[in-house]
Amino acid sequence: MGAMTEHTYLGELEQRVLWAVLRMGGDGYGTTILEELNARLDRVVSPGALYATLDRLEQKGMIRSRLEDGDPKRGGRRKRYMAVTAEGRTALERVREEWKRLWAGMDPAVGAHEP
Amino acid sequence: MGAMTEHTYLGELEQRVLWAVLRMGGDGYGTTILEELNARLDRVVSPGALYATLDRLEQKGMIRSRLEDGDPKRGGRRKRYMAVTAEGRTALERVREEWKRLWAGMDPAVGAHEP
DNA sequence: TCCCGAAGTCTAGAATGTAGATATGATACA
DNA sequence: TGTATCATATCTACATTCTAGACTTCGGGA
Numbered sequence A, B: 001m002g003a004m005t006e007h008t009y010l011g012e013l014e015q016r017v018l019w020a021v022l023r024m025g026g027d028g029y030g031t032t033i034l035e036e037l038n039a040r041l042d043r044v045v046s047p048g049a050l051y052a053t054l055d056r057l058e059q060k061g062m063i064r065s066r067l068e069d070g071d072p073k074r075g076g077r078r079k080r081y082m083a084v085t086a087e088g089r090t091a092l093e094r095v096r097e098e099w100k101r102l103w104a105g106m107d108p109a110v111g112a113h114e115p
Numbered sequence C: 001t002c003c004c005g006a007a008g009t010c011t012a013g014a015a016t017g018t019a020g021a022t023a024t025g026a027t028a029c030a
Numbered sequence D: 001t002g003t004a005t006c007a008t009a010t011c012t013a014c015a016t017t018c019t020a021g022a023c024t025t026c027g028g029g030a
Helices: A012-023 A030-040 A047-059 A086-103 B012-023 B030-040 B047-059 B086-103
Strands: A063-068 A079-084 B063-068 B079-084
Touching (some): A012 B012, A012 B086, A030 A079, A047 A063, A086 B012, A086 B086, B012 B030, B012 B047, B012 B079, B012 B086, B047 B063, B079 B086
Antiparallel strands (some): A063 A079, B063 B079
16 A cells, blocks of 8 residues: 555454454454454454454554463463554544544435535 | 455445545546545545546446546546446445444443443 | 646555465363 | 364465556647
């Protein structure tokens, strides 16, 4: 994307993933975040897509991850829990506000703005 | 994006551009759409970015374009007016509904869902 | 004719999105 | 002990989307 030096832009999936991480209040890790997304979105997200996006969001400083030991049960591999940073919250809020502003007073079926 | 055979996915900018075209009710062309976007969005969109996106949206059947002769004034090159198709309206509406659904009952500052 | 202005096009490359295979560890249980 | 199994994360290779800015086009003005 050219000289995207400001790491403030959020892609479509990045927005959704950030939303999910926020939604789970710091208690989400890869698999549960994936489940949340696939339950709420109109499409299916693959593990590869999710983890790549999580990495990018962390690079941008939008989320933070902490490793924790696995539970004493099958498949007890350590989990990477994700939490939204203050910066991430702000970015997500900005997207949400923009979206609200765009649709304010606009009839979606017609596309005309009421006075 | 792998086998994205369903041309139903809309990227971040595609959503915004589609919104702008809908907003202008069929009377928008490149330059005016660009102005609309740059006035309403939190960022600046370049001509190249816009026209590429318009082409993609047309390929996907989300918008339709008609060429019209230029005005009798300086720079009177012909314009390509853009209008949203029924399919485009549906797609945009779907995105909007998803967005509304995601945030329903959720406090953006905290990320928790109220019962 | 030469200049100017509006509109659209092109190019090369970076960022984002993707599926599916594979790796990693840990428990279960024979 | 060794092997099956399960949950989780990572890797690979590529497709799609996004981008800036230079460039072309074509008509009017002087």
